Amino acid sequence: MLNRKLVILAGILILLIVLGAPLGAEEDKTRDLSVDARMEEFYDLEDTEPAIELDSNQNGRVDYLIKTGEDGKKMMEVLDYDHNGTMDDFYMYDHGVLIQRAIDSNADGNIDIWVYLEEGVYxxxxxxxxxxxxxxxxxxxxxxKDNGEKK
Ligand SMILES: [Ca+2]
Ligand SMILES: [Ca+2]
Ligand SMILES: [Ca+2]
Structure with a gap:
């Protein structure tokens, strides 16, 4: 009886994985690459401390934003690397561990480099x-996962 339940559960799980995979791919295709969308993501982050805003070169424009979770760990950092008034470098964290970095390298308002990381470094x-x-x-x-080396 217990075994049968397990088999059914496993079947549902496999079904979810099979159905979930293409859905995930579709979501990726329609991903919004605009800098505005990244900023929305930053301001929409929930369960965080209030955003910290810094003007590192004191030219009157904020060029560094950071949000930390209630646990004090980093959630997201946003930088205006070239100090032109538009944010262009985005760091996304999972409880302090860097998981994604998105960059607008030509300052046209759209992300053109996106990197996904594992364990913050790979x-x-x-x-x-x-x-x-x-x-x-x-x-x-x-x-x-295999050896940490690039293929
Ligand atoms: Ca900029
Ligand atoms: Ca760009
Ligand atoms: Ca292209």
């Missing part, structure tokens, strides 16, 4: 929009 996936047309055209996946 690159799991690298995406780049080399011609700045809003579509990532150079995508590399790295196998970080």
């Amino acid at each position: 690159i799991a996936r690298y995406e780049e929009d080399t011609n700045f047309d809003g579509t990532m055209d150079r995508v590399k996946n790295y196998d970080t």
Whole structure:
């Protein structure tokens, strides 16, 4: 009786994984690459301490934003690296561990480099929009689980 329950549970789990995979891929395709969307994500983060805003070069414009969770660990950092008044470098954390970094390298308001990390240091996936047309055209996946080396 217990075994049968387990088999049914396992079946449901496999079904969820099979159905979930294409849904996840679809979501990725329609991902909003705009800097505005990243800023929304920053301000929409919940269960955080109030955002800290800094003007590191004291030119009157905020160029560094950070949000930490209630546990005091980093949730997200946002930088205006070239100090042109628009944020261009985004660090996303999972309880203080860096999991994603998104960069607008040509200051056109759209992310063109997106990196996914594991354990804060290993690159799991690298995406780049080399011609700045809003579509990532150079995508590399790295196998970080086997040996930590790039393939
Ligand atoms: Ca900028
Ligand atoms: Ca860009
Ligand atoms: Ca492109």
